[in-house]
Amino acid sequence: MADLIARRRALLGPNVSTFYDDPVHIVRGEDVWMWDAEGRRYLDCYNNVPHVGHCNPRVVQAICRQAATLNTHTRYLHEGILDYVERLTATYDDPLKTAILTCTGSEANDIALRMAEAMTGKRGIIATDATYHGNTTLVSHLSKSNVPEVGFGLGQYVRHVEAPDSYRIPDPDGQRFAAKVQASIDDLDRDGIGFAALIVCPLFLNEGFPAQAEGWLRPAAEAVRRAGGLLICDEVQAGFGRCGSHFWGHQKQGVVPDIVTMGKPMGNGHPVAGLVTRPEIMARFRGSFRYFNTFGGNPVSCAAATAVLEELQEKDLQANAARIGRLAQERLSDLALRYEVIGDVRQSGMVFGAEFVLDRDSKAPAAAYADRAVNRMRQRGIILSKLGRHKNTLKIRPPMPFGEDHLDLLMTTLDAVLAETPVTA
Amino acid sequence: MADLIARRRALLGPNVSTFYDDPVHIVRGEDVWMWDAEGRRYLDCYNNVPHVGHCNPRVVQAICRQAATLNTHTRYLHEGILDYVERLTATYDDPLKTAILTCTGSEANDIALRMAEAMTGKRGIIATDATYHGNTTLVSHLSKSNVPEVGFGLGQYVRHVEAPDSYRIPDPDGQRFAAKVQASIDDLDRDGIGFAALIVCPLFLNEGFPAQAEGWLRPAAEAVRRAGGLLICDEVQAGFGRCGSHFWGHQKQGVVPDIVTMGKPMGNGHPVAGLVTRPEIMARFRGSFRYFNTFGGNPVSCAAATAVLEELQEKDLQANAARIGRLAQERLSDLALRYEVIGDVRQSGMVFGAEFVLDRDSKAPAAAYADRAVNRMRQRGIILSKLGRHKNTLKIRPPMPFGEDHLDLLMTTLDAVLAETPVTA
Incomplete structure (x- = not known):
């Protein structure tokens, strides 16, 4: 290991x-299982990349x-990309009917931002202050926590809005968030940059998947449209049925974005x-750029991606995500009755977690406690992580075939870890 | 087809x-073969992505x-990436011993440019006026032919130098090119931008693989170092043994770059x-950016990449590239004795071609003729393309297992196409 x-x-x-x-x-x-070099088995409650399960036989x-x-x-010419894009766009609402395939979500977001500039003639991009959208020079500036010292000056075009936080900052209908977006639009106009796009994960997963009623994003989308900008929804984490109630996170949010990115x-x-x-x-993008991606949309990529869609459909994994999400909410709520450290329980289908606090009145985030819990879970063979505005929220985001038995093992282990981990700052 | x-x-x-x-x-x-939907077979004299052959069994x-x-x-932790990077860096000269793995050459170049900014504190990038280095917002500006109308203003940081052209502009020792690079460095300094890096394909493949003596790039590299900038060699096309004489194009050019990108x-x-x-x-980059690439360096990618290195070594494909390149030069030179349209013949191992001209005295490029020839070759079952500063040069860049029989079929067919294609503007 040291070696x-x-x-x-x-x-x-x-x-x-x-x-x-x-x-x-x-x-x-x-x-939903992983093994280490010594043969020890881990329950994977974290990885969303092996969406239909590690080494899914259909995909392999x-x-x-x-x-x-x-x-x-x-x-x-090849049918692979055409059949896949037809199948993919069939899952989208009506005007979203053309696609570019790339290799990474970062590449997709990099294109989306250029599309916004090409459509609006402006460069101002709004993102939340607790997000991550990828790693290209342009896209990396969307992460406030990761604003690089260098980066060709592109930070000037980005404004960060306060991330939603349903536990601390009530915003039941999304009006508060929309007002923050509007203020950033005004700020970009005032600075002479102008507004091109709002880019968000529709379920705000990195931000801590706040509890939001269906349609919550509509007021922000309206502010974006009024200002002539584009709404980009980054479904790199949220999409492909994960939220359970819908195939795409933005559908739950009651909006039809101008661009949706996936990864x-x-x-x-x-x-x-x-x-x-x-x-x-x-058409505007294709007229402005001679974009070509050597590996993007190649036959093997399309075969893999098609198998994922088939597997989701045939195993009805979206319904599984909805069911497990509800059960997880119940189990976590039960734990919250016994452990004061759990300040809030939230889920969005197959993404769920508990927010740890030092004190339920002050809601002071227990980030160090979350760290300890995550490491103790790992010692007990459960793979998960933490995230959120305050880095104090368990990030439980398993592969989609995660079932009731797996949930039971996860929750039983979490119970033991909470019992043994003292709450200190 | 129309459908x-x-x-x-x-x-x-x-x-x-x-x-x-x-x-x-x-x-x-x-x-080295491809088949269309009607069962027709094509000899692949173009694709460098299936480097060790389409569907190479070892890689599959x-x-x-x-x-x-x-x-x-x-x-x-996983051995895959470590074993691969060890094996990969063993092919490089001494200080080039650490790696980042990505999914695309575009991503690699996007990082390389940020490294140059991080090291120099400057943003000025120099590329040739007939190159292509990839498709991210930043990297796409390196293509002069593709300077986008939009693109977050990044074009301001790029200066294009005249591409080498051994047929028309003699520059036997690279001094002329070095002087052009120096002039661009001075230009960037004068504009207050400052010089960060020169990025080139070491064999200038997109530019038309000009004939250059070994060590030709040294004067330009010296100008770059004198100015405190970085030399980035983009081996996305040139590398992995293609030039025959060396494993990497920059080794043929007698320089050790600061950064080498691959794809x-x-x-x-x-x-x-x-x-x-x-x-x-x-270390500087890792200190300045929290770069992470989800798919980059994953175990499957590293297994595929390791198999490519093994196949190159065990089949001695670099030596094959050297041998076929020499034979191709001879065969093309023979054709040049009979066809006036061939103005120049060049090769760089497993990249070779002929430059078509309307007239050998004026050297006026015959770009439309090249188009017709490429399309007629395709009709006769030979897949190749054209490139170069004047878009009049056959681009013949087959998979590395391309052998003598394949070369014979290619040259016999080219002979027939040249015989039947009238030379007109």
């Missing part, structure tokens, strides 16, 4: 973070079959990502 | 170009085996790419 960490530092450089104080060395995965078979048949770029779960780990948009936005 | 093109336009948008006036509909690939098997075992991100051939079509650099540059 691996030393090699890693020498070969990959410093500050390449691992999860956990005591990193795991995973060598095998299957369904699709990759193998296509990789052995043909893998080339999209400057030759991580799309190919179950195979590097495929992309965006869908309205035909007129696509 | 496929219509679906493509509806689903992917306008201006998504295909190769050839009469696009090919490829459904299968094997070694590596992908299948690893995809069925584990595919996750690099925040868990297309690295995983034989699997989306894997990356860069190598000196430890102090990596």
Whole structure:
């Protein structure tokens, strides 16, 4: 282990973070399980990339079959990308009917921001102050926690709005958030930059998946449209049925975005990502840029992505996400009756968690406690993490086949960890 | 075919170009061959992505085996990325010993430019006026032919130098090119932007792979170092043994770059790419940015990339590239004795071609002729393209297992096409 960490530092450089104080060395995965080099089994309550389960046989078979048949770029005609985009766009509301396929969600968001500039002639982008949308030079500026010292001056075009926080800052109908967005639009106008787009994860997953009524995002979307800007929904985490009630997070939010970007779960780990948009936005972009992505939409990527859609449908995994999300909410609420440290319980289908606080009255975030709990869960064989505005919320976001037995093991273990972990700042 | 093109336009948008006036509909690939939907076979003299051959069994098997075992991100420890980076950096000269793995060459170049800014505190980037380095918002500005109308104003940081052209503009020792680079450095200083990096394909493949003596790039590299900037070599096309004489193009050019980026051939079509650099540059970047790439360096990508290195080594494909390149030069030179339209013949190992001219004295480029020849070759079952400063040079860049029989079929067919194609503007 020490040897691996030393090699890693020498070969990959410093500050390449691992999860956990005591990193795991995973060598095998299957369904919702992972195994380390010593044969120890872990329940995966964290990874959304293996969306339909680690090493899902349908996806693996699709990759193998296509990789052995043909893998080339999209400057030759191929049915793979067309069949996939047809199937994908069928899950979207009406004007969202054209797509670009890329390899990463970062690439998709990088395109989306250029589309917004091409459509509006403006450069001002609004994101929340607790989000992450990717790693290109342009997109990395959307992360407030990660504003680089350098980055070709692109930070000037970004304004951060306060992330929603249903536990501390009531905003039942989204009007408060819309007002914050409007203030940032005004700010961009005042600075002569102008407003191009609001980009959000429709379920605000990095922000801590706040509890929001259906349609909560509508007022913000209206402010965006009034100002002539675009609404970009980043479904890299939220999409592909995870929220349970809808296939896409934005559908739950009652809005039809101008652009939707996708990534991580799309190919179950195979590097495929992309965006869908309205035909007129696509035409404007295609007229302004000669965009080509060598690996984007290749036959193997499309085979993997098609298998993911098939698996979701045939196993009805969206319904599973809804059911498990409800059960998780109940189990976490039960724990909250016994553990004062749980200040709030939230879920959005197959994303759920508890917010830890030092004191329920002050709601002071217990971030260090969350750290300890996450590391103790790992010691007990449960893989999860933490997130949120205050970095004090359990991030439980398992692969979609996560079932009741898995939930039971997770909650029983969490109970034991909460019992043994003293609440201190 | 018409149906496929219509679906493509509806689903992917306008201006998504295909190769050839009469696009090919490829459904299968094997070694240096591709087949269309009607069972017609094509000799692939163009694709560098299937570097060790379409559907190379070793690579396919590596992908299948690893995809069925584990595919996750690099925040868990895994030997795959470490073993691969060790093997990869062993092919590099000494200080280039740390790596970041990404999914696309565009992502790698996007990082390289940020590294240059982080190291120099400056933003000025120099590229040639006939190059392409990728598709992110920042990187797309390096293509002069593709300077977007929009793009967050990043064009201000780029200066284009005249691409080398060994046929028309003699520059035997690279001094002329170095002087052009120096003039751009001075220009960036004068404009208050300052100089951060020169980024080039070390063999200038998009520019038309000019004939250059070994060590030709040294004077330009010296100008870059004198000015305190970084030399970035983009080996996305040139690398992995293609030039025959060396494993990396920059080695042929007698320089050790500060950063080397890689892409297309690295995983034989699997989306894997990356860069190598000196430890102090990596440390500066890792200190300035919290870069993480979800799919980058995942176990399947590393398995595919490792299989490519193994295949190159065990089949000695670099030596094959050197041998075929020399034979191709001879065959093309023979054709030049009989066809006046061939103004120049050039090769750089497994990249070779002929430059077409309307007149050998004026050297007026015959770009339309090149178009016709490329399309007629396609009709005769030979897949190739054209490129270069004047878009009049055959681009012949086959998979590395391309052998003598394949070369013979290519040259015999080219002879027939040249014989039947009238030379007109």
